[in-house]
Amino acid sequence: MASLLSGRRPDNLGGKNGRLAPCKRSPNCVSSQADRADAEHYIGPIAFKGATAEAMAAARRAVEAMERARIVREDRSYLYSEFSSKLLGFVDDLELLYDEKAGVFHVRSASRLGRRDFGVNRARVEKLRALIAAPR
Numbered sequence: 001m002a003s004l005l006s007g008r009r010p011d012n013l014g015g016k017n018g019r020l021a022p023c024k025r026s027p028n029c030v031s032s033q034a035d036r037a038d039a040e041h042y043i044g045p046i047a048f049k050g051a052t053a054e055a056m057a058a059a060r061r062a063v064e065a066m067e068r069a070r071i072v073r074e075d076r077s078y079l080y081s082e083f084s085s086k087l088l089g090f091v092d093d094l095e096l097l098y099d100e101k102a103g104v105f106h107v108r109s110a111s112r113l114g115r116r117d118f119g120v121n122r123a124r125v126e127k128l129r130a131l132i133a134a135p136r
Helices: 052-064 120-133
Strands: 029-031 069-074 078-084 091-099 104-111
Touching (some): 029 120, 052 069, 052 078, 052 091, 052 120, 091 120
Antiparallel strands (some): 029 104, 069 078, 091 104
């Protein structure tokens, strides 16, 4: 059951030509495809060396290991999941786009509502980075 605080699912999600949607100007989004000079929004991509199928399996395992996560869509090299907050049910959108040639997941994590996220999206990506890097 969606709460009033879950917001609407964005319609600009999905990897298009190797790119994820840009972050809005509000400080509640991080992306590995943001300008590196934009310290508020930029976060490094997640390194992973391996075939796309292996990378996507690792990404799925990592997301499934996190609390209050729900995988919404998974394609060949793209995974989209929603994370809901424990108390009020705010929803954040997390996208992973694997670039096999570069050996990285591009990542974007953004809050649907509000202006600030108090570092939640950045912390989520760092936890995901650790889970994906964990021995299989």
